[in-house]
């Protein structure tokens with residue numbers, strides 16, 4: 362991992378559940394002084410046995426280090442902790458690592474900054490066992506200068522992906538990736554529902570489904586380029602041909618338990634694009 366700044370000499374970790382505890386261990390392994398606090402105090406014992414400093418309150422922990430990592434279940438918990446530490450964090454940097462919404466992230470940023478702290482929002486895209494290795498991906502957003510100041514320290518936790526100045530960006534990417542998985546998985550389940558309804562062997566269908574999903578995977582970079590450049594070559598079919606298929610697919614899914622997956626709306630967008638003269642373009646044109 363590359364570095365410009367030196368790692369922090371001291372970091373506080375508030376919340377040592379599965380991820381927070383792995384973070385504290387990775388920081389200790391990097392030779393950093395780590396102060397830990399957890400709502401249920403017994404949870405810090407293993408870390409203090411490995412050399413972490415225990416704090417008796419969240420405020421004491423937050424004031425102990427220039428960089429404070431808050432790793433709690435959700436933003437309701439984060440909100441409460443930011444209230445509890447508000448008198449102790451002026452001049453510190455708060456990094457929140459919890460799954461949440463863009464609104465949660467902006468609210469936490471505003472709250473930390475009004476208490477005089479710098480703020481980075483983060484998303485966790487790893488299992489605890491990978492923390493401390495490059496396989497662990499953490500997403501960050503907030504001030505670029507603040508990220509740069511702490512980048513080397515954050516890189517001790519894993520791959521640190523910086524997404525921009527808007528504190529909501531990490532939450533948006535985190536949720537967008539979850540959404541991608543749900544769309545693909547539920548789309549597959551919809552296909553299985555249809556297949557099963559006419560007695561086709563569902564397991565035999567799996568290989569054909571893998572090939573079809575592979576087309577999406579294979580085209581991810583080209584699709585991103587088309588969206589960036591607003592250039593939509595026809596590809597395997599143009600919008601007029603897609604409109605016919607979408608109409609039939611919507612009819613097939615009409616009474617399916619898992620619904621039509623929004624295809625009716627997509628069909629409407631395709632028709633709008635055709636009406637505007639974009640019929641010869643490919644499906645990706647509907648993002649315009």
Ligand SMILES: NC(=O)c1ccc[n+]([C@@H]2O[C@H](COP(=O)([O-])OP(=O)(O)OC[C@H]3O[C@@H](n4cnc5c(N)ncnc54)[C@H](OP(=O)(O)O)[C@@H]3O)[C@@H](O)[C@H]2O)c1
Pocket residue numbers: 376377378379380381399400401404432433434435437438441442458459460461485486487488489
């Ligand atoms: N674990 C994963 O594999 C994974 C993967 C991706 C993302 N994430 C995300 O990472 C975040 C942390 O997950 P985790 O697995 O570390 O969770 P966890 O093991 O359940 O730990 C949750 C932590 O939050 C603390 N907490 C909860 N409510 C609190 C409150 N009101 N006040 C103070 N502390 C509170 C808990 O304290 P107590 O010990 O007192 O209960 C504990 O330290 C979550 O947002 C999760 O969605 C986790």
